[in-house]
Amino acid sequence: MCTVGQDEVVIVLEIIPDEKTVPRDIFCHFQCLYDEAGKGNTVSNMGHFIFNDNFLDSKDHGGMLYICPTFQCLHKLMIPSPPYVFGILLQKWEVPWAKVFPIRLLLRLGAEYRYYPCPLISVRNRKPVFFEIGHTIMNLLADFRNYQYMLPQIKGVTIHMEDKKTIINFPRNRYDELMKVVGSSNEHVMAIGASFSSDADSHLVCIQNDEGNYQTQAINIQNKPRKVTGASFVVFNGALKTSSGLKAKSSIVEDGLMVQITPDNMAALKQAMKDMVNYNIGCGSVNVPIPDEEVIIQWIEDDKNVNVGVKSPIDNLPMDGIESIHIPNATDYMGEHRVIRWTDVFFIQNEDTGSAREPVDLSRLAETLSNASCIALASHLDKLKDASLMKIGLRVTIESEKVGYEIGACGEKLPDFYMNDLDNELIPVIHSAASQTNDGAICLELIFHILN
Template sequence: MLLENDRIVISIPNDQFCTMQKIIESSNEHVLAFAASFCKIADLHLVCMQSQENATGCTFVVFNVSSKTGGANFRTSIVEDGIMVQMKQEVLTNVKEKLMKHENIEIKDEATSYLVGCIPSSGASIEIRWENVRKSDLKIYSSVDGRWLGDSIRFRLSGRNVEVSSKTLLIRLVSLYILPQDEDESSPSCDPTLNDPPDDLYVLIKKISTSLAAALVNKADGYFVKNNQAKNVGVRFAYGFDTVEYSAGIDGCEIPEALLSITDDCLIPILSDSVRTTELPDASVARNRFCAN
């Protein structure tokens, strides 16, 4: 998010479209607010003090309905290390509708608007745009072996309720990452704007996760919890018409040998059977590797 002389620019990663939909759906009629990441290209950042540079970064924005906009479409002010944008009801409604449709937004006001710091500005604007995230900025690492996952496509699955529990342990499927087939490929061949994984792939992931969790839940308590802190468990697998392979780990380290026979007995039959049945995803995703946490 950038505050410039006569405009506000808000950039949203395309792969956070699903998250933005949830934010809008949970917001009330008169307010929309969300946080922003640190902006590396800003000349300065809102913390406590500001200097007279052209572009200033901030860490959150609140869109708020107000009748006190002085006849302009919007009015902004600094609130701690973020900004509040006051606007008319119809303007905020339009913002929400366009965000829900994954559309870019530009709000212009030829009249005198009140940009950052309540300073009048003629021809001010607010831009909200979707863009692809620079993968090198993402610090996401695999629970299997610590591999960097910034070149993957992530699906958050915590709302799907894929979980198995015992008296002392709960194992829940949280995320699915689609990885490039080769290390030199920049990204997987899957649409990054998808809210959910392809149905056939999700069926397989659910089958693998449920079976593996059921096999481990009564035998892995000492491995998955330490000092009352739960650990992250990951399974990476690749398969196609001539390939079936998998690897598993806990918090970036190889899974203990004591659990290898359990994972082998559980995963190898499922993956092998998937090659022989219609469970194999279509060609658009079958060439990728997958990692489930």
């Protein structure tokens, strides 16, 4: 999958009686994911795939939800090198939730199987955990009919409920996405979907009972006391009247939080978000000096929960927290019998630079480096493949004190044999880039794969 810019995919399927082989549909699904990724349509954490035909001998199997594992046990599982996601088989009734609000579905499956936060095993022909949508607050926040609008779910935002205190964490590197929420929200309502928090020891879960009504429960890590409970969304309702006698009111709604505040508080909250400053909301009667409960909106360090466990093929440098993008439809460069393909670029941030350059500024440089590398290596592809050097990393550093590159595979530098051709192609590109760069250091790592 990595050769088409797709995270690897793991499916753990429960065996049914007398089943001797892995069902063909699973392999067809892998092929479909591979083909779609080749067109630029990849799936990642909290993504989904919808089945249009029978799958595993049932028309009730509606699709897959893909998740990154957190607290689940992975012992004795055959798993690929990171990054990878697990695919969980869904029933047709659950598909709308996978599209609109996947964290609700994930945690509801966890409650069903008493496994935190959710099991990784796909069970066929099980009873769906949700049925007709019915009356839920999500009807007000998302479009279940045409999927024209959704509750914005912002990566790295977490909601932690503790005794007498709720903390809503906004990562600083999600400022632009939060500003879109502020800009698109109306005068009275602003809703934000949160991420699953690995810092919480429990989480609110929304259960739909047999009558179709939605109720709140909690799911927690086994044998661990509940101190911090996560929530899946927050709705700020700015229509609280001053005549109510309340400063603000906070309440649990399904698997989220409703915070009712006055129009003035709503305007002040939005301004605080624009200014990237913390904001406290005291809840309870206006006549009481100490609030019954506090809702604290705070800005935290950048969300670095990306590429966890990924290592550089050059020297096994951990890539945890380093942003990257997959390269769909990259040009294949032909050798005699094989091709080389550029699949990823990592934007390594140097701590000693004052300019954090956005990936879009570096796309042209990355493409030029990719072309030069592929041209240099094209005549050597058979030799590299014979030496099992099929995944190659190129790290280029351009800063005031240092300009150069490193290239390697399997945790070691490429042999000197390849350096002459690489120097001829790469050094002019790197020096040209260095001459145009005067606002801090750049460090990129490109990943290539050699394919038959």
